[in-house]
Amino acid sequence: MFIKDKLSHFIHRIRPYQVVILFFLLTGPYSVIAQQPRSRVDQLSDEDVQNFYKKAQASGLSEVQIEQAAMSQGYTLDDIAKMRKRMTQMRTSTSLPQNQQPSESSRGRSLPSNLSMRIDSLSPDTMRRDTSRKLKVFGASLFENAKLSFEPNLRIATPRNYVVGPDDEISIDISGASTGAFQLKVSPDGAVKVPDLAPIFVSGLTIEQAEQRIISRLRQGGYQGLGKPGSGTSANVSLTNIRSIQVILVGEVVRPGTYTISSLGSVLNALYLAGGPNPETGSFRKINVVRGNRVVRTLDLYDFILKADQRDNIRLQDQDVIRVADYETHVELTGQVRRPAIFEVLPGETLKTVMSFAGGFADDAYRASITLRRNTARERRIVTITEDQIASFVPQRGDKYEVGKILERYENRIQIAGAIMRPGDYSLEPGLETVRQLISRAEGLRKDAFMNRATIIRERSDLDRENVSFDLGKLMRGEIADVPLMRQDSLTILSIQDLREKYYVTIEGAVNKPDTVEFITNMSVADLIAYAGGFQEGAKPNLIEVARRIRQDSAGVRTTTQEIHRFSVDRNLQITTVEGNSDKSAEFRLQPFDIVYVRTSINYEAQRQVNIYGEVMQPGTYVIFNRQERIGDIIKRAGGLKPEAYMAGAQFRRQGQLIGNDLRNLIADPGVEENLLLQDGDTLLIPRRSEVVTIQGGVLNPSSISYKADYKFDDYISEAGGFTDNARISKAYVNYPNGRKARTRRFLFFTSRPRVEPGSTVVIPFKPIDSNRLSPIERVGILSLIGTLAATATSVIINLRK
Structure with a gap:
């Protein structure tokens, strides 16, 4: 018999030695088992159980093989069940390390190791991104997602209609009056072998039929009343490790061929491995599953994509053939639909069906008609499909449908803006058809509305715009007729502030926050000073000037360009006098564009400092005492020079810059020109004599x-x-x-x-680099040329004389 997989080949090779291996495992420290045949497992300590299991794993045999060999040596199912229970309890209570825990691979369901893999799933990119702008075939993206493999879920109950085949593993657990457990693998000839029983043929049966046949055979083998009501003994048959099957994909698929999948695999699982239908030629709606040369199911992927309908996504069987047919009709649907794409249309489907595939109209779609470009025998033609025709219109191969977008226009919009309480867009409708009605709907005019004029910008029939103006005050008082409105009219009501300059006042000088601020009616000079943070320490409150623009026009040119008003304001911001008009000083109010100047006291000045360092008696920072203080004066205030002072090297800096100044004669003659007046920030350094x-x-x-x-x-x-x-x-x-x-x-x-x-x-200094200077080689070449020319000229002259 031909052995397909490595595990079966290994078991076949070690089968003659299983008894010897089992004898080795159950002898030595486990000789107590032979001495206590009545309860062998109960006599083992936990350490004996651990050592037994470690040696069993080292032997290379699976748990099922060890149990079968033990039963052939006279151990009962109760002994094996007790041993398994002991090991399970020990794992739970003692938490054995991972490398010491018994393997449960034979108990849990797992996939075969020889399954086919999709080629592009090995790529580091989990998604194949198509950066082209070409319209895609609807449904093709379903098979481009590398994370969507359609692999079967192994954590579900065994399907009752699952068909058992070779390499499947079936678990049988017997509980109740009798206990036992069997792990049976279906042989290549389709049978399972229960110890002490003849082989049971289960291949081709559903798991439910196989369960009934196995339980029936176990009853014959000694488990009386197994599975019958009132017997006290029940059996649970489940599918553990599942087999692999081979399916064939032909027709218009991306990668046709034979694929190995799980026996729980479905049609979508196989299609994904093959890359899905070919978007260029394959059908997404006619995918046939052929079993025994007969079509058993036809899968329409649109039902799965749009409705999540998996009724036709059946589980495959070994040697099933999946055939993807050629598409018959492709149509394009673009524009304002939710899913623009190329759609496949089956006979009997209408344009309404295609629109449902695309998710219907988009929010801003023009629904009144759809534009169709259809191929004829010689050229193309345009067809306009109205909204009433969509339900009955039958698409043809190559049709291209385009849904337009609604116009950026409004059929009944009117607008109002400006000095109104609620500016915005309104609808032209009965009860809102005139200017007064629109103003009323907008909750009336603001108090700053300019009443002498309002304008309407109106769109004419040729789309040009015209201006319609009227006296708003007279209209609101009923002195003139109300103005009717038209679609797209835009009414603008000006504010009085829109018709003048922006008003402001300015304060400068000895205040804490000089600034230009918005003009506020009835603002006084004291108010503006308070807004500016009050007077600075050196301010002169009794000399405040206000410069005001001259607004009155005159026949001739005035000699003065500004009005000047002078005030005396104490530090409590009380105006005491106004020059020439003291009785009205308290009533004086600022006007737009006034500039307020706050002067600084004549004798007020912030401290100015100079620094002196080096060879003086008391180096440091000194304040400039008066406006006539010079370099020599600050040296005297610093206690004079030390004996080591070198005045010829004294460095005087102003604003960080070294001022060339010879101060060596300064002490002897303070009147020399080098004895400069001091300024704030000056620095004098008198060093020692450098050598x-x-x-x-x-x-x-x-x-x-x-x-x-x-x-x-x-x-x-x-x-x-x-x-x-x-x-x-x-x-x-x-x-x-x-x-x-x-x-x-x-x-x-x-x-x-x-x-x-x-x-x-x-x-x-260095001489500047002469880039035009000739090199020695160039000079030699020029001299050689001159010599050659001179010799030639001499030779010519001599020949002419002859």
């Missing part, structure tokens, strides 16, 4: 060397290795520590070098 001179730029060895009193400029250059070839010697200069600089001077043939002092930096 280093730095040479930078175009020298061979830029460096810093010690200052020598007898050294001159050229001596320091020599200390740095001399000038480089690209040094710009005539532009050399010295940067002194106090920020001043001295350059090289030339007069005729005489050159005057600057003096070098302690802490100075000697800078030799």
Whole structure:
């Protein structure tokens, strides 16, 4: 007999040795079993049971094989059931580690290991995304989802109409007056073997029929009254491990061929493995299941997709053939429908049926008619299908239906905007047909409404717009006739604020929050000062000015351009006087565009500070005492200079910038020009005498060397290795520590070098790079060319003379 799977081949090879293996397992520490035949399992300790099970697993035999071998050696079903119960109790109470727990694979239902897999399910992408804008065939996306495999659920009760076949495993549990358990595998010839009984043929039977046949045979084998009412003994037959079957998919599928699926697999499971019907040529509505050369069921995928109807999604049997036919009629439905797609139409179906496939009209669809483009024998033609014809219209192959969108227009809209209580859109209807009725429906005018004029923008029959204006005040008083409205009219009522500049007032000067604010009627100067946060500390309340625009027109040009009003306001914001008109100061009110100026006190000034550091007696921060204070004054206030102070290197900075200033004569003569007036933030640093001179730029060895009193400029250059070839010697200069600089001077043939002092930096600039200068090779080439031309010219002249 040909053995198909590895497990069956292994069992076939070890079958002669099962008795030897079982004898090894049940001897040794388990010899007590032979001494106590009446209750062997009860004599075993928990440790003996654990060791027994570990050795049984190490033998390579399954639990079913061990039980069958034990029964052939005289062990009863009660002994085996007790052993299984002992092991189950031990797992529950002691929580054995995972590697010591008995395997339950033979008790729980599982799928076969040799099932076919869909090819694209191995891809890392769980979804195949189609980025093209091509219209899809309805239903094709059902088989593009890699997570939707239609695999059967193993956690359901065994279907009573399930047909048993080879490689299925059937579990039999006997309980009651007699106990027992059997795990039976259907052999390739279709039979199961119960110990001490003849083989029971079950292949081709339903699980219900197989249960009846097995129970009937067990009654004959010693289980009297098994399954009969009142006998006290019952049996439960269930399907554990299921077999695999092979089905064939032909016709217009994406990947036709033979597939191995679970015996619980359905038509959709097999279709998914094959990629589903071919969207280009296959039918989604005529999928035939052929069994024994006879069509047993026809599956319409539209019923499953649209209604979740699985009546035709039957469970397959071994060697079933699934055939996907060619489609007969495809039509396109696009536009304002819920599911635009290519739909398959069966004979007898109408356009109404196709619309139901598409989910019906979208919310903004034009329902009055549908545009059809139909193929004829030579060309195409346009057909307009009215709403009444949809139910009876029969689609044809190649039809393309398009549902339009409603127009962005309103058949009865009128609008009102502006100085109205409830602006917006309203419907033109009986009782709302005139301007007064519309204003009443909008809950009336606002108080700021401009009553002299209102306008209606009206759409004419040629879609041009025209303006209709009228006196709103007279209309509301009934002095003129009411204005009738038309569809698409837009009524605008202006506000008086729309017809003027935006009013504001401004406050500047010594207040805490200078600002420009919106004008409010009846605002006084004190009100605006309070809004600005009150006076600053240095404000001068008795000098407040208000600048006002001149509004009155005059015959000639006025010499003054603004009106100026002056006030005295105390810090309690009480106006005391107004210049030239003190009796009306309390009644003075601001007008739009007024600017209020609050002046600062003459003698009020915030503290200004200077910093002095270095070799002074008391370095630190000092306030500028008066407006005439100079650098020499701050040195005196700092206690004078220390003996180490080097005034030639004193650095004076203003706003962070070094000011070149020679302060060495400042102490002896305070009147020198270098004794500058101090400003806020000035910094003076008086260092110690530096004993280093730095040479930078175009020298061979830029460096810093010690200052020598007898050294001159050229001596320091020599200390740095001399000038480089690209040094710009005539532009050399010295940067002194106090920020001043001295350059090289030339007069005729005489050159005057600057003096070098302690802490100075000697800078030799570089010559600019001449990118147009010829290289030595280029110069040699040009000279060679000139020489050649000269020799040629000489030769020509000599020949001419001859």
